[in-house]
Amino acid sequence: MTTQATVLVTGASTGIGATYAERFAQRGHDLVLVARDRQRLEALAARLRHEHRVAIDVLPADLTLQADLDAVEARLRDDTRIGILINNAGMAQSGNFMQQSAQDIVRLITLNISAVTRLAAAIAPRLADAGRGAIVNIGSVVGLAPEFRMSIYGATKAFVLFLSQGLSRELEPKGVYVQAVLPASTRTEIWERAGIDINTLTEVMEPGELVDAALVGFDRREPVTIPPLHAAEHWDALESARKALLADLRQAHAAERYRA
Ligand SMILES: NC(=O)C1=CN([C@@H]2O[C@H](COP(=O)(O)OP(=O)(O)OC[C@H]3O[C@@H](n4cnc5c(N)ncnc54)[C@H](OP(=O)(O)O)[C@@H]3O)[C@@H](O)[C@H]2O)C=CC1
Numbered sequence: 458m459t460t461q462a463t464v465l466v467t468g469a470s471t472g473i474g475a476t477y478a479e480r481f482a483q484r485g486h487d488l489v490l491v492a493r494d495r496q497r498l499e500a501l502a503a504r505l506r507h508e509h510r511v512a513i514d515v516l517p518a519d520l521t522l523q524a525d526l527d528a529v530e531a532r533l534r535d536d537t538r539i540g541i542l543i544n545n546a547g548m549a550q551s552g553n554f555m556q557q558s559a560q561d562i563v564r565l566i567t568l569n570i571s572a573v574t575r576l577a578a579a580i581a582p583r584l585a586d587a588g589r590g591a592i593v594n595i596g597s598v599v600g601l602a603p604e605f606r607m608s609i610y611g612a613t614k615a616f617v618l619f620l621s622q623g624l625s626r627e628l629e630p631k632g633v634y635v636q637a638v639l640p641a642s643t644r645t646e647i648w649e650r651a652g653i654d655i656n657t658l659t660e661v662m663e664p665g666e667l668v669d670a671a672l673v674g675f676d677r678r679e680p681v682t683i684p685p686l687h688a689a690e691h692w693d694a695l696e697s698a699r700k701a702l703l704a705d706l707r708q709a710h711a712a713e714r715y716r717a
């Protein structure tokens with residue numbers, strides 16, 4: 458048994474989530490692993506228990522299903538050992554906006570937005586009361602890039618970034634750290650699941666490198682971590698431009714260029 462916070466990782470059966478689980482186990486944290494595939498979760502849990510001597514619970518759930526989401530929310534609300542949420546489960550889309558069915562759209566938004574938001578909302582009050590803890594939300598650089606023409610997926614990831622930045626401002630004064638992590642193309646099953654051939658991509662990061670970099674940002678308590686961004690000053694410039702824009706919003710009158 459450890460005295461460190463237990464970490465609940467969603468989408469822990471493979472890819473980035475499984476890598477987070479492995480890294481936190483290496484750090485000596487107990488884990489709660491969430492995804493749909495019970496067998497894969499059990500196999501990962503057995504290996505990590507054996508290799509790292511940590512306690513691991515498996516909580517199979519389809520986060521697009523109300524009852525399953527309710528159960529994970531309840532766990533986050535009630536299990537006071539859980540001090541870190543890795544809000545990672547997500548899916549991508551293939552094809553452009555007009556090729557998405559209503560069902561595809563709802564599933565994407567339900568997993569990438571609703572579940573992420575509800576799980577953060579389930580744990581935030583308890584962490585704020587305790588005055589410690591962390592929520593890590595996995596976004597994507599696609600959320601900064603309408604140019605990529607993954608409009609719904611990108612919009613869900615823009616939401617994740619905004620949500621994280623807002624929560625950071627609300628929760629940081631209460632001792633709760635909120636991090637948005639924005640990966641770019643990473644070698645996981647997400648591509649195949651979305652019907653995209655990963656071999657068509659020119660550059661792909663390995664999940665281990667991605668998560669290790671994200672954890673450097675985590676340890677530094679960075680609010681936004683973008684492992685594939687080499688020149689950090691580009692992000693700083695974007696933030697500065699955004700703040701300058703906000704400072705120039707004058708609510709009483711329309712700008713000169715819009716006056717008839
Ligand atoms: N790989 C990449 O290039 C990038 C990924 N990201 C983001 O990283 C996050 C992780 O993606 P990645 O590891 O690549 O993807 P994977 O497809 O490899 O893994 C996704 C994980 O989410 C779980 N999952 C999928 N649907 C559900 C569901 N309905 N309910 C519960 N769990 C579910 C899957 O497990 P199971 O099938 O067992 O449910 C799996 O564990 C996502 O949010 C993604 O958007 C961001 C930028 C780039």
Ligand SMILES: CC(=O)[C@H](N)C(=O)O
Binds near residue numbers: 549596597642643
């Ligand atoms: C499939 C993707 O677009 C990927 N998950 C990403 O966010 O870059």
